[in-house]
Amino acid sequence: FFCSPVSSAGLPSFNLIFPFLLLEKLERLASECVVAIKTHLTLQINAEEDEAVALIKDNPKFFFSFAKKKRKVQSSVGPLKTLDGSLTDDPLEKAEILQSQYVKVFSDPNAVNVDVALEDIEEKSTTSFSLPPALKRL
Numbered sequence: 001f002f003c004s005p006v007s008s009a010g011l012p013s014f015n016l017i018f019p020f021l022l023l024e025k026l027e028r029l030a031s032e033c034v035v036a037i038k039t040h041l042t043l044q045i046n047a048e049e050d051e052a053v054a055l056i057k058d059n060p061k062f063f064f065s066f067a068k069k070k071r072k073v074q075s076s077v078g079p080l081k082t083l084d085g086s087l088t089d090d091p092l093e094k095a096e097i098l099q100s101q102y103v104k105v106f107s108d109p110n111a112v113n114v115d116v117a118l119e120d121i122e123e124k125s126t127t128s129f130s131l132p133p134a135l136k137r138l
Contacts, residue, residue: 049066054065077098079094082097
């Protein structure tokens with residue numbers, strides 16, 4: 001401290017009160033700045049909206065581009081259940097879950113299952129092949 005914590009009159013010294021007064025003043029100034037910024041932004045947004053409405057007859061593209069720019073629709077995929085029943089927020093896991101679901105729903109029923117086709121080929125190649133009796137008579 002620059003001087004004793006208690007003045008000669010028995011009151012707290014100015015050096016102890018000063019930081020609290022400064023803090024209160026800074027908090028008040030910060031609050032006033034926040035209000036001023038919000039007010040300025042509100043006035044700016046209102047001016048842009050008024051301009052868009054005023055130009056709607058002359059330039060409809062401007063209005064619709066303004067409306068599109070101000071649209072706040074953002075969709076996101078929420079947590080998904082994994083095979084073990086737990087929820088996941090991991091983007092890679094969610095992508096794999098959605099891909100497997102897509103494959104199940106949108107697979108072509110007439111498509112050849114590669115694994116089954118390979119098994120059939122292997123089985124036929126290991127067994128002896130004989131011509132049917134009708135072909136032998138030809």
